[in-house]
Amino acid sequence: MNILKYVPILDTLKNYDKRDFRFDLIAALTVAVVALPQTMAYAMIAGVHPAYGLYSGIVLTIIASSFGSSHQLATGPTNAISLLIAAYMVPFVGQDNFFANLFLLTFLVGAIQFLMGVLRLGSLVNYVSHAVIVGFTAGAGIIIAMGQLNNLMGIKLPQGHLSSIDKVVACFQNIDKMNYVAFGIGLFTIAIILICRRINKNLPGALLGVIFSVILVMVLGLEKYGVKVVGKIPQAVPPFSMPNFNPSAIADLGTGALVIAIIGLVEAVSISKAIASKTLQKIDPNQEFIGQGMANMGGAFLSSIAGSGSFTRSAITYQNGGRTRLSGVLVGFIILLVLIFFAPFARYIPNASLAGVIMVVAYSMIDKKALVKVLKTNRNDAVVLLVTMLTTIFAPELEQAIYAGVAISLILYLKDSGVASVKTLAPVRASDGRFVEQTINGESPSIAIFQLEGNLYFGSASDLEKKLTDNYSDSQVFLIRFxxxxxxDITALEVIEAFINRALGGNKRVMMSGVTPKIYKMLEKMHIVDHVGKDNIFMEDDEVFATSGKALDEASSFVRNVSYSSQERAVQA
Known part of the structure; x- marks a missing residue:
């Protein structure tokens, strides 16, 4: 039973319904058709040969589907993850150990994800807000498009690392050197994709665009016109690779691996939950962490770049009827068969054609509806989104965008949580005898109610003190309602204690209602119970408002007695 729990594919195979196979196979074929050009394009974004994208599409998909929680999640290279890989591998470009360090990065990403799953840290992804992800994804889409402009236009850039902005500037500086044939191939691919979407969204536009481009290159001999092609792709299974487990390399790539691991997990869990909301499958985030970790760790030894859940391919799996995790396993094997039997033709794929595919993908990354929703719905989320997006585009390091987004989210949250909720009310008896809450306006009532709500901690203590001070009045009784x-916490209780001491020093009576056992213990330890008197503390009651009603009855009785005593003294005088 334990093995079935930790290796979900075994449970799926043990209880597999043969009637599901047709649906899983159709979904797998459809996803594979989309994955072929996508995985190659994402490898280009990561700065490596398209073959490594195909390897990742095979290995990561099979392992993640076998060990993950979701039945429909399609794992492999993704645009955002590939962009992060390119950023973190810049220091190793041109070095002999580039690929050993690349596979080390893949392994570290997987190891971090696997460890987080084992330690059951699945809830941590909740601390990266939706606004951060939307902003980062939109910014990533923009810089991905900027980074592929030279390939689309067939312009050769200067040697050395260039940022996406530098690439755009260089393209316009060298626009006279643009290869119009390559540019035409890129636009042709984009047109095929858009036409297919217009006809039927299920048509594999990206694959058809690439196939037609290959035919044009082979028939017309476009290489002699300067059209760059992918080149030779090994006609074999993903080769064995050994990561560079050098301590200094681990230290250099550790931060990047952590950022990629977290972004990958947020993507995977978010996509899984979105699809599960329709399939009603129960998602275990910790098992999904383990599945993603196993995929990346295994992929590191089979020439794979780091990956995560793909929204596009996962959505296709769901839309085309994929019912079990076997559909993901089948995707990997279908890509493997294509790699073995059709690799010789793949060498003719023009870089401009893949750049066209990437341009469409980059545009699709910008979720226009989500952007509008966030910008219109909540000002704080809008600020977080814009800061994250702009930092993604202009910051020298991509992880700074995530740091900035999370930091701004926390700052705005703390800013809002630093406001104490204090309502100043006066008790008014309704016709049926119930107490009605009424905001104090004008003169001070004989009984003033301070209704406290929410989280009262050191961050909101200053605001709590100000509101209690500002609302101090000539009332004879103060009822603090919890x-x-x-x-x-103790900081907020010290503020309340100072207010009580001031009121008691002014010969006023202080009462408390709605006190929970937990709060009562804290009041007791701070000796507030002794100062106020146990008779003036009314514990939380199951009946709504019952505790406040008892306190108000006692307060009203006290006020009547005080008034009677004052009148009696006046008569005697």
Whole structure:
């Protein structure tokens, strides 16, 4: 039973319904058709030969589908992850150990993800907000498009690492050297993709665009016109590779691996949950972490770049009826068969054609509906989104965008949580005898109610002190009502204690209602119970408002007695 739990594919095969195979196979064939050009294009984004994208599309897809939680999640190279890989591998470009370090990065990403799954840290992805992901994805889409402009236009750039902005500038500086044939091939591919989408969204536009481009290159001999092609792709299974487990390399790539691991997990879990909301499958984030980790760790030894869940391919799996994780396994084997039998033809794929595929993918990454929703719905989320997107585009290091987005999210959250919810009310009896809450306007009532709500902690203590001070009045009784106080710490209690001491020093009576056992213990330890008196503290009651009603009855009785005593003294005088 334990083996079936930790290796989900075994449970799937043990209980597999043969009637599901037709649906899984159709979904796998459809996804494979889309994955072939995508994985090659994403390898180019990562700065490596398209063959490594195909290897990743085989290995990561099979392993992640076998060990992950979701039945429909399609794992492999993704645009955002590939962009991060390119950024972190810049220091190793041109070195003999480039690929050993590339596979080390893949392994470290997987090891971090696997460890987080084993330690059951699945909830950590919740700390990267939706606004951060939308902003990062939109920014990534923009710089991916900028980075492929030279391939689309057939312009050879200067040697050395150039940022996406530098590439755009260089393209316009060398626009007189543009290869119009390559540019035409790129536009032709984009046109095929858009036409296919217009006719039927299920048509494999990217694959058809690439295939037609290959035919044009082979028939017309476009290489002699300067059209760059992918070149030789090994006609074999993914070859064995050994990561460079050098301590200094691990230290250099550790930060990048952590960022890629977290972004990959956020992508994978978010996609899994989105599809599960329709299939009603229960997703285990920790098992998904393990699945992603196993995929990347295994892929490191089979020439794969790091990957994650792909929204496009996962959505296709769901839309085309994929019912079990076997569909993902089948995708990997279908790509493997293509690699073995059709690799000789792949060498003629023009770089401009793949650049056209990437341009369409980059545009699709910008979720226009999500952008509009975030920008219109919540000001804080809008700020987080814009900061993340702009940092992604202009910051020298991509991880700075994630750091900036998360930091701004936390700052804005702390800013909002630093406001204490304090309502100042006066008790008014309704016709049926119930107490009605009424905001104080004008003169001070004989009984003033301070209704506290939410989290009262050191961050909101200053605002709590200000509001209690500003609302101090000539009322004879102050009733502090702990309605809805979920968290309170010693700093907030010290503020309340100072207010109580001031009120008692002014010969006023202080009462408390809605006090939970947990809060009562804290009041007792701070000796506030002794100062106020146990008779003036009314514990939380199951009946709504019952505790406040009891406190108000007692307060009203006190006020009447005080008024009577004052009148009696006036008569005697």
């Amino acid at each position: 309605k809805g106080v979920s968290v309170i």
